[in-house]
Amino acid sequence: MSSLLPRRDLLKGLLATGLVGPVAETMAFPQPAVDAAPFSIHIFSKLLHFLNYNELAAVASDLGFDGVDLTVRPEGHVEPANVRTDLPKAVEILKKKNLSVPTITTAVTKADEPARTLLETASKQGIRYYRTGWVPYPAGQPIRESLEHFKRQFGELGKLNQQLNVVGAYQNHAGTNFGSATWDLATVLQEVNNPAMGSQYDIRHATVEGGTSWSTGLRMIAPHIRFIAIKDVVWKKVNGKWKAESVPLGQGMVDFPAYFALLKQLNVRVPISLHLEYPLGGADQGKRDITIPREKVYQAMQTDLQTLRGMLKKAALV
Numbered sequence: 001m002s003s004l005l006p007r008r009d010l011l012k013g014l015l016a017t018g019l020v021g022p023v024a025e026t027m028a029f030p031q032p033a034v035d036a037a038p039f040s041i042h043i044f045s046k047l048l049h050f051l052n053y054n055e056l057a058a059v060a061s062d063l064g065f066d067g068v069d070l071t072v073r074p075e076g077h078v079e080p081a082n083v084r085t086d087l088p089k090a091v092e093i094l095k096k097k098n099l100s101v102p103t104i105t106t107a108v109t110k111a112d113e114p115a116r117t118l119l120e121t122a123s124k125q126g127i128r129y130y131r132t133g134w135v136p137y138p139a140g141q142p143i144r145e146s147l148e149h150f151k152r153q154f155g156e157l158g159k160l161n162q163q164l165n166v167v168g169a170y171q172n173h174a175g176t177n178f179g180s181a182t183w184d185l186a187t188v189l190q191e192v193n194n195p196a197m198g199s200q201y202d203i204r205h206a207t208v209e210g211g212t213s214w215s216t217g218l219r220m221i222a223p224h225i226r227f228i229a230i231k232d233v234v235w236k237k238v239n240g241k242w243k244a245e246s247v248p249l250g251q252g253m254v255d256f257p258a259y260f261a262l263l264k265q266l267n268v269r270v271p272i273s274l275h276l277e278y279p280l281g282g283a284d285q286g287k288r289d290i291t292i293p294r295e296k297v298y299q300a301m302q303t304d305l306q307t308l309r310g311m312l313k314k315a316a317l318v
Helices: 007-017 053-063 080-096 113-124 143-164 183-192 203-224 256-266 294-314
Strands: 041-044 067-071 100-105 129-131 167-171 197-202 225-230 232-238 241-247 272-274
Touching: 041 100, 041 294, 053 067, 053 080, 053 294, 067 080, 080 100, 080 113, 113 143, 143 167, 143 183, 143 197, 167 225, 183 197, 183 203, 197 203, 203 225, 203 232, 203 256, 256 294, 272 294
Parallel strands: 041 067, 041 272, 067 100, 100 129, 129 167, 167 197, 197 225, 225 272
Antiparallel strands: 232 241
16 A cells, blocks of 8 residues: 655645645645634534424524534435435525535445536535445455455545545444444545545544544544544443443543544644434434424534533634
């Protein structure tokens, strides 16, 4: 595998894609879109699938979020089949409430025509970041061969991103899919060598997979981080088996002080997508029919938002 892309070459690549303007050579990472300030906080709209666009905009604005990370995937706020009509409508409604929409969450994993249609529509709306879908390791195939396959697959997607002036980001998600371990994702992104293809770094999932070594993986993938997801987790024994369970921010085992300190040290300054995945009557699973009063969901969102802002302030990141 080749070495990390030199800083000078990375900056040249960024300028060539038009993703950033002139920057100092000392800058190590791509900068966020103009409507997505570093560490601005965007609510992941999966939690609010029970709301229409107008209600979503009102709630996110009233609670004090900077913007919305909108689900544009099957059973999301925007169905991919309707993206040309519904995404512009959703963005317009959200922006009327002074909410930015710098990021969307998709199921895109390859550079095909449905992906082109979705990403082209997003680009026209000024959306610059999107989360990709996940891909499994092929059964029975050696890991090294799989990584070569993924390098080609996401290399092609990166080229499409460049054409459309968008940036894709693959999430490190705990489990057995590609990217779960972080190092494999970082290795492929290093080989793809395209600033339009990066990572949505998730410290919750990195903690589950990496235990106390998450910081090593973070240092490896840092040059490729385009935005981050925030949530917390604990290990809990359920029916005699240990499992990772999400909890409100600050109540789990994620070492947020160390995490934010390392982000600061590495000069990773990107937007945040706030996720709430602990039990909230089905809202946490993206359900449209929830079993608890909506106000309890909003209260949880506000509490986590305030907690996160407090953490960022203490880390001197805002």
